[in-house]
Amino acid sequence: MENLQGLSPQNQNASAEEESKRKAAEDEMRRDMMATILDSAARERLSRIALVSPERSRQIETIIMRMAQSGQLRERVSEKQLIDLLDQMEDARSKTTTKTTIVYQRRRDFDDDDDF
Numbered sequence: 001m002e003n004l005q006g007l008s009p010q011n012q013n014a015s016a017e018e019e020s021k022r023k024a025a026e027d028e029m030r031r032d033m034m035a036t037i038l039d040s041a042a043r044e045r046l047s048r049i050a051l052v053s054p055e056r057s058r059q060i061e062t063i064i065m066r067m068a069q070s071g072q073l074r075e076r077v078s079e080k081q082l083i084d085l086l087d088q089m090e091d092a093r094s095k096t097t098t099k100t101t102i103v104y105q106r107r108r109d110f111d112d113d114d115d116f
Contacts, residue, residue, distance in 0.1 A: 041079035
């Protein structure tokens with residue numbers, strides 16, 4: 001039955017190994033690009049962000065890489081420019097999401113003292 005599906009355990013292990021190698025190569029390429037695009041202070045800040053929120057760090061890296069590939073970046077990104085980019089992301093996020101408010105409605109009993 002395994003032969004009919006074409007998914008023998010050896011093929012699964014080989015594909016998983018290839019996938020992990022490909023992912024490791026992509027991560028290495030991403031780190032190399034970030035090292036050339038960002039200056040040392042910006043890289044340090046981005047690594048601290050990655051410790052707290054890895055998905056947000058990944059989003060920032062993707063944005064910076066797109067900017068570099070499209071030619072929007074003329075020089076290395078400084079820490080101040082990275083902070084400005086973070087502020088822009090936060091402004092865009094706050095515009096798309098609405099703030100939730102909680103309203104407490106307390107039940108009033110028949111025998112409350114507020115009825116005078």
